[in-house]
Amino acid sequence: MIEITVVGAHLTGLALNHELVGHGGTFLRAVGTRPCYRFFALAGGPPRRPGLLRVAGREGASIAAEVWSLPDDGFGRFVAGIPAPLCIGTLLLNDGTTPKGFLVEPEGLVGAEDITRFGGWRGYLAAIAAPTPV
Structure with a gap:
């Protein structure tokens, strides 16, 4: 088994989660990244689609x-379907x-758009779904 970290539409209950499940995926844990990333829509x-970018020093969250x-085999099939500019790399997690x-x-x-301030994809989706005060 190979661990893979997701930060966007593959999260539990979101639109692309079925792809993980369809390739034999099993949820292990929810965790934050170390504070060395910027997050973009x-x-x-x-x-x-979101994009996670590792940054230097104290520039991240x-x-x-x-x-x-x-x-x-499921990992291989899953990764083969990832479109550019997304890619797979090694993430640094808080645990x-x-x-x-x-x-x-x-x-x-x-x-x-830099959406780091929302702390994650669900936070961003909630913010854009909320009505904007007039």
């Missing part, structure tokens, strides 16, 4: 994530683990 879509476990997970290539940040 990428341009384009639908669907809306902890971002909400989930860790799932996939069988070797001290370093599983593989979703990152974004810097080129994917063109036209992206």
Whole structure:
């Protein structure tokens, strides 16, 4: 089994979670990243997609994530379907683990909105769904 960290539409109950489940995925834990990431809503879509970018020093924040476990063959099939500018790399998590997970290539940040302040994808989705005061 290979651990994979998700931060967007693959989270439990969201639109793409069925892809993890369909490849034999099992939810392991909810955890934040270490505070060395910036989080972005990428341009384009639908669907809306986030991008997680590792940054230097104190320029980042902890971002909400989930860790799932996939069988070797399911991991391979899952990763093969990930479109650019997203990619898989090693994430640093608050629980001290370093599983593989979703990152974004810097080129994917063109036209992206920095949403780090929301602390995660669910926080961002809640903010854009809430009515704006007039």
